[in-house]
C-alpha cells in the first residue's frame with residue numbers, strides 16, 4: 528500500500544500543480560495537509576501573527592481549496608500545532624507514509640522543514656516541482672546559481688523563452704479511512720474580504736480581467752494609487768498559488784492573439800518576470816534575504832526608533848500620503864505597487880528605519896505576502912539588494928503631485944499629516960562616518 532502526503536503551502540490549487548499530479552498518480556491513498564506559516568513569523572523574530580485581513584484572506588483561500596478537495600472525495604487537514612516536524616513525524620509513523628510531495632518554496636525557513644524530513648526519513652520517496660514560477664531550473668537559459676545581480680540581464684535572457692503549458696487538474700486517490708492525528712480544516716465564515724480567493728475565483732478573475740480592455744492600457748495605468756483595473760490585482764491569488772504564473776501567461780498570450788499585442792500587454796509579462804526574478808533571487812541568496820546588509824556587504828546607516836516605527840505603522844507621520852497608504856494597508860491588506868514603493872522609501876530614507884522592520888510589517892499585513900517579492904523589493908529600495916543604482920529615494924512631495932494631485936487618495940484613506948515626528952531629539956543618531 529502506497530500512502531502519499533501532500534504539503535500545500537503557496538500552491539493552493541489542483542490544476543497546473545505537477546508535484547501534486549505526480550504524487551497522486553503514484554500512491555493508493557493521499558493525505559492533503561496545509562502547512563500553516565504562522566511559526567515562520569517567530570522564526571524570523573519579527574511580528575508574531577498575520578493581521579485580521581491577512582487571516583481572513585488565508586481562511587477564504589483554504590476554504591476554497593478544501594471545497595475543491597471535497598469535490599474529489601478528499602479533505603484538507605491542518606497540523607494541530609506549530610511544531611510541524613513533530614506533528615508530521617507522528618503522521619508519517621502512524622499512517623505509514625511512503626511518498627511526500629510539495630511545490631518548491633523560495634523561502635529559506637520554509638525549505639528547512641522539507642530538508643529535515645528528507646534527513647529524518649531517507650526511505651520515503653520525495654516529489655517536488657517548480658510550479659509557482661514560469662520556468663524550472665532546466666528551462667531557464669541561465670543557471671539559477673549564476674543569477675545576475677540585477678533584473679535587466681535576467682529579463683533579457685528569459686523574456687523570449689516560452690514557459691511550459693499549464694497542466695490539467697490532478698485526479699486524486701482517496702484519503703485513508705481515519706487520520707486521528709490531524710485536524711480537519713473548518714472555515715470561519717463569520718468574516719471575509721471581497722477579494723478573489725481560491726482556484727475557481729482566481730480563474731474567474733483571470734477571465735474577467737482579459738474580457739476588459741485594461742491590459743491594453745496597463746503600462747499607462749499601473750502606477751496609480753487607486754481605482755478599478757489600473758493593475759491586474761493578480762498578486763493575492765498568485766501569492767497563495769490559487770493560480771499559476773504559467774496560467775496567467777497563457778491567458779495573456781491568448782489575449783494578445785485575439786486583441787493584439789502592444790507595449791502594455793508586454794509590460795504585464797515584464798512584471799511577471801520581476802516576480803520570477805525575485806523568486807530565483809530568494810532561492811539563490813537564502814538567509815541573506817533577511818540580513819540587514821542584504822545580499823551586498825554594505826550596511827545601511829539606519830537604525831530602529833520605536834516611536835517612529837510605531838507612527839509609520841499606524842499612519843501618524845508628517846506625510847499625509849504615507850499615512851493614507853499605511854491606513855489602506857492595515858485596513859485592507861493590499862496597496863498598489865506605487866504605494867508600496869512610497870511607504871518603503873519613506874520608512875528607510877525619511878524615517879531612517881531598519882528596512883527589515885518595514886518588510887516584517889508588510890509581511891504581517893499583506894494579503895498577497897510573498898517571501899521573495901516582499902523581501903526582495905524591500906532590499907531593492909533599501910539599497911542592499913538588486914538595484915544597480917544602490918537604492919531608491921522617492922521625493923514624497925513629487926509623488927503626491929504626480930499620483931494624488933487633488934488629494935483624493937489622501938481623503939479616501941484619511942491621511943492627515945501629524946506635524947511632529949519625534950518626541951525626543953535623535954540628532955546624531957545613527958552615527959555618521961567621519
Ligand SMILES: Cc1cc2nc3c(=O)[nH]c(=O)nc-3n(C[C@H](O)[C@H](O)[C@H](O)COP(=O)(O)OP(=O)(O)OC[C@H]3O[C@@H](n4cnc5c(N)ncnc54)[C@H](O)[C@@H]3O)c2cc1C
Nearest residue numbers: 758759760761762798799802864867895896897900901904
Ligand atoms: C516594498 C514592496 C513590497 C512588496 N511586497 C510584495 C509581496 O509581498 N507580494 C507580492 O506579490 N508583491 C509584492 N510587491 C510587488 C508589487 O508591488 C505587487 O506584486 C503588485 O503591486 C501587486 O499588484 P498587482 O497584482 O495588481 O500587480 P500588477 O502590476 O498587475 O503586476 C502583475 C503581477 O506581476 C508581479 N509583480 C508586479 N510588480 C512586481 C514587483 N515589483 N516585484 C515582484 N513582482 C511583481 C506580481 O505578481 C503581480 O501580481 C512589493 C513591492 C514593494 C515595492
